[in-house]
Structure formats: structure tokens, C-alpha cells
Amino acid sequence: GIRNSQWLSGNHLGMLANVTAIPEVDPAFHDDTVNNIFQYYSLTPDTMEQELHRYAARLLEQQQVATAWQVLLAASE
Secondary structure, eight states: OTTSSSSHHHHHHHHHHHHSOOOOOOTOOOOOHHHHHHHHHTOOOOHHHHHHHHHHHHHHHHHHHHHHHHHHHHOOO
């Protein structure tokens, strides 16, 4: 899960928690990197989750909190 991710730091979790409400999955959300991760790691769900968390961490480092949330929500579906 998100809270126990080894790829998301305390700062990352704080950024995610600093939204007014936990976002809903946006059906219009499209991200080529997410699609590639889903395709490449479809047979290894643990590795897929790890890669999605690593990608979300990179987005958070670029202050892209809303996009990181969508990546993490996609990871939990």
C-alpha cells in the first residue's frame, strides 16, 4: 500500500496528505508512462506496484501532486 511503500518518503506522504480530499480516479487520466508500466509488468503485480510508486515519487519531486495521486490510484485498482 501507499503508507508502507519503500519508495515514498515521509515528505512524499506529507505532500499526498496535504490535499483537501482524497481524489477520485479520473477516467480521463492518461499517462504513457503508466500505460507502459502496466504493459511491461502485467505478469508481476508486485513489481508493477513498485514501479508505479517510484514513478509517483518522481512526480512528487516535481510538485505534480494531482498526477502522482492518479498514478497511485491506478496502482490500487
